[in-house]
Amino acid sequence: MSDASLPKAIGNHLRIAVAQFNPTVGDIAGNTALVRDARKQAAVSGAHLVLCPELNLCGYPPEDLVLKAAFVSRCREAVEELARETADGGPGLIVGAPWRGEDGGLYNAAMLLDAGEIRAIRYKADLPNYGVFDEKRVFEAGPLPGPVDFRGVRIGVPICEDIWNEDVCECLSETGAEILLVPNGSPYWANRAEERLQVVVARVVETGLPLVYCNQIGGQDELVFDGGSFGLQADRSLAFQMPQFESDFAITDWSRGDNGAWSCTDGPKVKLPDLDEANWRACVLGLRDYVLKNRFPGVVLGLSGGIDSAICAVMAVDALGADKVHAIMLPYQYTSDESKTDAAACADALGIRYDTVPIVEPVEGFTAALAPLFRETQADTTEENLQSRARGVVLMAVSNKFGHMVMTTGNKSEMSVGYATLYGDMNGGYNPIKDLYKTQVYHLSGWRNRNRPGGLLGPAGEVIPQNIISKVPTAELRENQTDQDSLPPYEVLDDILECLVEEEMSVAGIEKRGHDRALIQRIEHLLYIAEYKRRQAPPGVKITMRNFGKDRRYPITNRFRDR
Structure with a gap:
């Protein structure tokens, strides 16, 4: 598609829909339907762009499913189907799926879909490999990314773990990003919401950019994803807060000031539950x-x-x-x-x-x-x-x-x-x-x-x-x-x-x-x-920092004792 046929630039107003939904691992058709539903709702609300959670088309974490070529191919087909649907002039999409790169590597990726095409692909650069996470087992780390252009707005798309260290967001800021939109598959454990907030505050302070944090909800075997999506202004103040433990959909309105900086109109701020x-x-x-x-x-x-x-x-x-x-x-x-x-x-x-x-x-x-x-x-x-x-x-x-x-x-x-x-x-x-x-x-x-x-x-x-x-x-x-x-x-x-x-x-x-x-x-x-x-015990919900499962991997045959 030629540049002349792209949708008109947004100008100084950007309406972003944040889709906090509950995907199911392996249900590519069902997860794609969730994206379609969110896009329809966004269109009714006049949104320009829909932000979805990490790897939302395949469900997170997909574990070794991504080693099956047929699984990765079907995810790619779903991305391409959704991309074609954006030719209707409605909202663009940021979706997540495993992606086989031109170099043959398999990546945890986020795709910007707009105007009937896959406009940009960004690979997760910082792969978590601790606790319940072992993404290095199945994915390759992507390079430090630059921003993507969405209708005249330069958007940084760090993926989940990418914001837990400073390098990715710093690179995005230095290469011209105006706002950070972060797809996440961040599981719950006690006091996790406060921990996330502190990390996001640090990235906002370092970059001077506003940030939208979109997390999935739902149970996946031993993991529970609690949602709690939110946005921070460039001054670190809370722009909006979505609930934990339930699906939700938020419309956020952003304006670009005379100095070129984006700010969000204050939205609903749901009170998060206490620890109990x-x-x-x-x-x-x-x-x-x-x-x-x-x-x-x-x-x-x-x-x-x-x-x-x-x-x-x-x-x-x-x-x-x-x-x-x-x-x-x-x-x-x-x-x-x-x-x-x-x-x-x-x-x-x-x-x-x-x-x-x-x-x-x-x-x-x-x-x-x-x-x-x-x-x-x-x-x-x-x-x-x-x-x-x-x-x-x-x-x-x-x-x-x-x-x-x-x-x-x-x-x-x-x-x-x-x-x-x-x-x-x-x-x-x-x-x-x-x-x-x-x-x-x-x-x-x-x-x-x-x-x-x-x-x-x-x-x-x-x-x-x-x-x-x-x-x-x-x-x-x-x-x-x-x-x-x-x-x-x-x-x-x-x-x-x-x-x-x-x-x-x-x-x-x-x-x-x-x-x-x-x-x-x-x-x-x-x-x-x-x-x-x-x-030999059945799975159960992870609540603490170290559950008996992937968090703590001790040998069965073990003669060590601390004496």
Whole structure:
């Protein structure tokens, strides 16, 4: 297309639509439809340009899918289809997709589409390779980019990690960018929104340019993307703030002053949730999208009368609605009447289906079958674990019969030290509290009883009976058992675990915090030997800086101990 046929220059006014939506990895057609919907909405609002999140056409992170030539080709076709559609004179688009360059390299790319063409392609220069990110495994780093011209405005398009260091934005500023538009696939963890804001402020200060930060939302396996897109003026003041944990669409109006600098008309500034609400919403969104995107009709879980299964049941109802949650009490001779009462009360408060399936016969059947092998041995945790595994068999049978996903309900404290039964209570497809320590589970349970944020599907009020929160925790696998028979108080355990897992502190360093050295060494040992269990655990929502998944990669076979 010749320059004469390009749309007229915008002049001193630019209307940008920010599309914060929920893509699905691999659903190229569905993700393309989301872009089309956003463009239609932008056209109605008179927008000139639509900014979409990082790699939005394929979904983020695509992981090794981008190593399949057919996948990359289909993404390219989607980009070309959208480019042709911009020949209608409507809004331009900034979209993201994996892109095979002329040099044969595979890049994480952002494309500017306008006037029926792919007007420019920009490659991500700074590839993250830490924590949950390993983009260097599949992508090549692009060169430091220059700005792209959009209808007479020179726009810098750094991609996500490109703004976490100064080089890319500095290069864009020095080569004439007037405004920075940043597509992002930035996952949630606690206090992440404030961390992003500080990074963006630093780039604005360094470049003197306004910046629009567009992030995706939605769950993708263990990651939750929380949105929270926003814009900063060149003076670092907040121009607009979009919500976290929900799809949204914002129209932003920009004007170029006499000095050539762009500023945004103040837009809505949504108040972001506090840490408790953010953590809760992350767990709910991660569970919801895992169930819906994998097309399960609902979930089933064992409701024991304990706090872990209770909070998971509430999260499931908040995510999916009561009609898609099935709770089953699976009592044995050690299950107390108190637990049965508490479980029934929780199910009643949530309005979910609740059934009782005793496991006496399955456990006795296993015991009888194993009796010849176990002759002349003493009963121990083997027999206790038969109870948990019998429960797992029942739940998996219900899942097989009706298609519902089994929810796993173990917290991070228990998963850290292996206080869980492989092929028993670890059975399942997804665990929303996998990255919450037991003390956090207690805290959030009380918080949810006092709060019901908007948009959730569960009821308000006391959805977790107070007795579940206040009673002594127990697995009820033997008479008069409590968790503290095997573990220190959770306040002590969780502090030691945070030091070992999140901070990688030495035993000596943790001892200086006032903990007993022998206890620290015991917890460290339990942490290491439970690695084989964690490798077989289902995925769950990332909440902390270091979840048990891609964040923390320890060997199973490991004789090191910090002595």
